Amino acid sequence: MAEENKKHFIYKKQFPEWKSILDRKGKKTKDIIKQAVFVLDTNSLLAPYNIGKENIEEIGKIYKDLISKNRLFIPEHTLREFAKNRSLRISDLFTNIDNMLSSLPSIKRFEYPILGELKSYKNLEGTREKIIENIKDYKKHLSELKEDITNWNWTDPLTKMYQETFIEGIIITTALTEKELIEEYNQRIEDEIPPGNKDKSKENNGIGDFLIWKSILELGKKLNKDIIFISNDEKNDWLLKGNKKSISTKYELVDEYFRYTGGNNFVSINFNTFLENQGLDIDIKEVFNQLEVLFEKSIPTKYTLKNLKKISEAINLFLIYRDNDNNYIKERDFNEYVNGFKGSYKQEYFETEEWLNLADYFIVFDDLLTEISYLNNEIIYQNHRMKKDIRNDVIKMVALCNEFVKRYSNFESLI
16 A cells, blocks of 8 residues: 555656746747757767768867857766767678678679670670779778778777867766665656656666766756757657657756756757757768668668567467477577577667667677577477487576566567
8 A cells, every 4th residue: 555655646756846837937949059058968979970070070169169168068977878889880880881892793794605796795795894893992992991990999080079079077977976876766766757767677777867867957056057958869758759759858857957956947959950050050860861771771660679579479488388398499480580680670770769778688689599599409409319418408598588588578668
């Protein structure tokens, strides 16, 4: 009964001061932008990986100008998330180039000796040789490009711009201890207070959005300023949505910032809107769409999720009906589903707003399914040979399958 009663006053926890609801005089975003302080989210730091060096330099100039006016800040936790996900961006770029190298066509010889005396036949062969030579050059340059990326280390154009632009004074954090943060975060989850309450099932970095939010609150109070959060994160704990489209900043956040800072405004805008307001016309999403065409990404929408669902169903059936005669995953297309998942999740999700929230799950699923698939194939093989004791393999596979089911259940709650 006591547990049930906790929800009776949940609105009071979410909006503790009724007066602030009536007192807050909202400003339009276009009016807030003129004097507000900007705070960058992780996905805004990663977004310029989709554009060229010239545009990166232009963004750097905007950042330097805002920093000189004390109007740009970055949460400490945002930098850590950038470091974690930057390497994945570089890896994806390398993979795309590698895939392009392996997918270049070979030009077959059109061999009909009887046509040898015809001028058109000779011209055809000459053109074929030129194409082959051009493809060789193209492959050479792609290989050189791969080598250059390999040598980037931490000197890629975007990271280098950040290193030259961001200074210690713009990095913000919260004054609370880890213990205090965990206690408050857990209480907010119980009271369903955003942000971060939607990430409660994440095993890694579930507290990330809350850490960024606490940094924003403390900065706003210190500066006594309106704050604009630059983020492409469209999760429900940051934004109010209708028909899956973003409408406005979540009112719980607006109200909490108003109360915490003594009457200031908080609003979240996406990276493109920020650039437009700074006079830079770069459509990050459009550039990414062009890249998709270049690399011929033709993975069907949500192909990753379809494969994961099929994998989960197959594993659950195995766990339910497992006995001495049913000691392996019998779904005949299991390996196809696993390979489909492995081949699609980065291409389908890597450049999306969902990546930061789902990456840890995808990487763990990849590792688990590699082991499960290997053990399953080994058990099937040994069942036919009947020469090796496979009980330990079965026990290990059951443990891995149970781990997959547990993590997949958490994953489903996020999507």
